[in-house]
Amino acid sequence: MIEEKNSDTPKFPLRGTGGLAYVLQLADNALILGQRNAEWCGHGPVLEQDIAITNISLDLIGQARYLYQYAATLYNGFSVEEQHAVNALLPRPWKAFNRELQEDDLGMLREERQFLNLLITELPKGDWAQTTLRQFFFSAFQYLQYTQLQNSTDEQLAAIAEKSLNEVAYHLRWSSEGVIRLGDGTEESNRRITAALEELWMFTGEMFAPVAFETQAVQEGYGVDVASLKESWLNRVTTVFEEATLTVPKNTWAQSGGKEGKHTEHLGYLLTEMQYLQRTYPNAVW
Amino acid sequence: MNTNNDHINTSIEEQIWRLLEEVKDPEVPVLSVLDLGIVREVKVSDTEVPPLGGQGPKAAVSITITPTYSGCPAMDVISMDIRLKLIEKGYRNITVKQSLSPAWTTDWMTEEGKRKLKAFGIAPPNPKQQFCTTDMFREEAVQCPCCNSYHTELISEFGSTACKSMYRCLDCKEAFDYFKCH
Numbered sequence: 189m190i191e192e193k194n195s196d197t198p199k200f201p202l203r204g205t206g207g208l209a210y211v212l213q214l215a216d217n218a219l220i221l222g223q224r225n226a227e228w229c230g231h232g233p234v235l236e237q238d239i240a241i242t243n244i245s246l247d248l249i250g251q252a253r254y255l256y257q258y259a260a261t262l263y264n265g266f267s268v269e270e271q272h273a274v275n276a277l278l279p280r281p282w283k284a285f286n287r288e289l290q291e292d293d294l295g296m297l298r299e300e301r302q303f304l305n306l307l308i309t310e311l312p313k314g315d316w317a318q319t320t321l322r323q324f325f326f327s328a329f330q331y332l333q334y335t336q337l338q339n340s341t342d343e344q345l346a347a348i349a350e351k352s353l354n355e356v357a358y359h360l361r362w363s364s365e366g367v368i369r370l371g372d373g374t375e376e377s378n379r380r381i382t383a384a385l386e387e388l389w390m391f392t393g394e395m396f397a398p399v400a401f402e403t404q405a406v407q408e409g410y411g412v413d414v415a416s417l418k419e420s421w422l423n424r425v426t427t428v429f430e431e432a433t434l435t436v437p438k439n440t441w442a443q444s445g446g447k448e449g450k451h452t453e454h455l456g457y458l459l460t461e462m463q464y465l466q467r468t469y470p471n472a473v474w
Numbered sequence: 475m476n477t478n479n480d481h482i483n484t485s486i487e488e489q490i491w492r493l494l495e496e497v498k499d500p501e502v503p504v505l506s507v508l509d510l511g512i513v514r515e516v517k518v519s520d521t522e523v524p525p526l527g528g529q530g531p532k533a534a535v536s537i538t539i540t541p542t543y544s545g546c547p548a549m550d551v552i553s554m555d556i557r558l559k560l561i562e563k564g565y566r567n568i569t570v571k572q573s574l575s576p577a578w579t580t581d582w583m584t585e586e587g588k589r590k591l592k593a594f595g596i597a598p599p600n601p602k603q604q605f606c607t608t609d610m611f612r613e614e615a616v617q618c619p620c621c622n623s624y625h626t627e628l629i630s631e632f633g634s635t636a637c638k639s640m641y642r643c644l645d646c647k648e649a650f651d652y653f654k655c656h
Contacts, residue, residue: 237630239632239633240631243632243636246547247544247636248545249545250541250543250544250636251544253544253545254574331608343575344574346575347573347575347577348574351574351577352544353577354577354579354656355543357608358631361608361609361610361631362631362632365610365611368610428610
């Protein structure tokens with residue numbers, strides 16, 4: 189029987205090893221934020237919001253799956269030299285399995301320094317205000333990024349972006365409305381979201397600061413120039429903040445390092461939980 | 475190519491399309507995968523694959539489906555169900571592929587599918603133009619599947635599955651699921 193494929197063989201496989209890092213970065217953003225949002229399952233403030241945040245989580249994890257599948261397909265198609273060049277990104281435990289790279293290996297067996305997600309995605313879920321605000325910041329960015337990614341010269345990335353965009357539009361709408369309800373809500377909700385803003389603002393700059401493989405991706409036509417997204421993002425934030433009676437902070441200093449594998453302490457704990465099963469039962473199948 | 479085989483392939487292809495009508499959405503079992511509009515392609519080709527027990531079709535079949543929502547857990551089940559349905563009819567050389575582009579949209583749901591949804595108690599998706607934007611606080615006009623009133627209100631954007639929202643009818647007081655436009 190012919191093996192079932194979960195993704196089309198790419199017609200324009202990403203050139204070079206920077207391409208692998210680029211796909212992993214997108215996948216890691218989605219997986220880590222998906223994991224954080226899933227922590228609300230059963231603990232949401234009201235049932236409808238519990239369902240909302242877990243649905244958002246499901247969308248994100250679904251996007252992560254496509255991206256990891258694509259990354260695995262790319263890697264399995266690399267030449268020996270190319271595979272050697274990306275060795276540092278690959279999970280050590282998988283190497284002992286002596287089989288093709290699969291999506292789960294990438295998500296569930298890599299270490300902290302191999303993850304390339306934005307720092308903002310790994311921050312703890314905090315209270316509902318922090319989750320809502322963090323989602324708003326990220327979704328506003330992701331919406332702009334994926335809109336442009338649809339024009340990627342890489343067909344599969346463009347397809348994934350096109351597929352995900354409607355879902356991200358929902359996330360953006362839900363979180364925008366949430367920020368307004370909390371900001372312009374009660375005194376307590378305003379206090380909480382203002383506190384969340386003070387925590388989160390310094391993590392937003394990283395989204396617009398490209399690292400080497402992103403710059404390479406733009407040059408080669410398959411990536412998005414994230415610096416160019418900043419103005420639109422800021423416009424969206426300003427519009428929503430005005431209605432939410434929140435002030436856009438003036439400080440511009442940004443925390444960074446996530447896209448280079450340098451993470452906050454939080455990521456270690458997240459991975460410990462998320463990867464526990466796959467690490468304890470190596471190469472397990474359902 | 476042998477024109478005789480082409481003719482046979484075409485009629486096998488038609489048979490398979492009819493067969494797919496029997497593969498249902500696991501979550502909403504009144505809908506078939508064809509009603510949902512997720513089957514993109516059925517390709518039949520000549521391959522001399524020895525059939526089981528000497529009986530059954532010899533053709534190789536390739537089916538391409540497209541997922542509704544990225545995280546939809548039903549897609550894996552549907553892939554498997556399609557495969558099992560074909561095996562049941564004697565096919566052995568089966569490929570089920572997923573294609574992401576062009577992206578699935580509720581516009582691909584058939585009118586029949588929408589009718590079945592409503593009969594099942596789920597409000598079918600409105601035409602897309604109404605609501606798939608990032609504008610905030612927009613109210614979409616959703617019709618109650620029970621009493622047909624438009625006097626309805628949104629309870630939550632997100633519902634029991636990735637594809638549904640929750641609404642409430644202010645006339646007959648029923649709460650109902652709405653299949654979101656996508």
